[in-house]
Amino acid sequence: MADDERVILGKKGSDYGLWVTKTGVSFTDNPTTKDLLFDSNVAETGGLVLKTGTTTFAFSGNQPNTSSSFVYYNLDGSNGSLGYIPMILFARVDGNNVYPFNTQHQWNMEIPHPSNPAADPGTSNGVMWDNYAQIYDDKFKIFATRWMQAGMSSPTVQPSYFNTTDAITIQYAVLAIGGATAE
Amino acid sequence: MTKRVLLGQATSKRGGNSVYGLWVSKPDEGSTTYNVETCEDEDLLFDSTKPRHAQILASGTSNGNSFTVETKTNKRVMVFMGGNTNDYNAFGTIGTNSSIPATQTISGNTATITIPNGVKYMVTNIEAD
16 A cells, blocks of 8 residues: 555545545545544544543442542533533543453452451452443533442441542543434 | 635634634534534534544553553553453452553653553553643
């Protein structure tokens, strides 16, 4: 493939717009959308980032649920609606560490010295559901749950087994994707 | 025909006559049109005056090896990964820390990134901090 004709601004065939091919692809190769870095004929692009930042939440006491504050996109300066619900990418970050935005975790652990052997289990296993987002056309919010079934007959919250009192930081990028399918 | 590409001096909606750049609006959706000179920011496909335009610096399924990407000096970039139901370490320390997080360390304008083996990922050029 040639690499010498990669940008068209203006007329292409019967269309007008802007097109940029990927490196190594020329318009002389008759590229299709999959070969383009930018195509003004597609309804949306993942490249347009409306907002980025971090938001935090923390659990208090032995509460199993918590949430972040609302984060407004605020492109218009007055927290107005985008007119569509955007796509948002999330990741949990902690210093140099990056974690996926999971919704379910399983674990097994040994509890070496139960404070009350008659009541406390020596092992713990189960499932925890953690974080999810509710995304609106003007804002979003992170909800989180810590919930464990600690080897008992019914689920119970045992905060002493969690180390989750510190603020948890979620990184986000709001993308201008969603308008093409808004109703 | 709707005006969808603006190259050069901005209109008042795009920032005023002291601003120059490139803007592309979304294509028409039925009876809804997006005039690049007057539409809302969220209805643009491209806006050269914005500080961010996401591109993918690296992506794929990790083999566990470290790799580097160029960044602004001492600025991390945003990294996103597919979920893993066996991530034991989503919130702090819980039991056995069998989960290996991705790491991103910065030295000058180089970010060294390590993604756990087998995890799908994408590294963007969006500044993280």
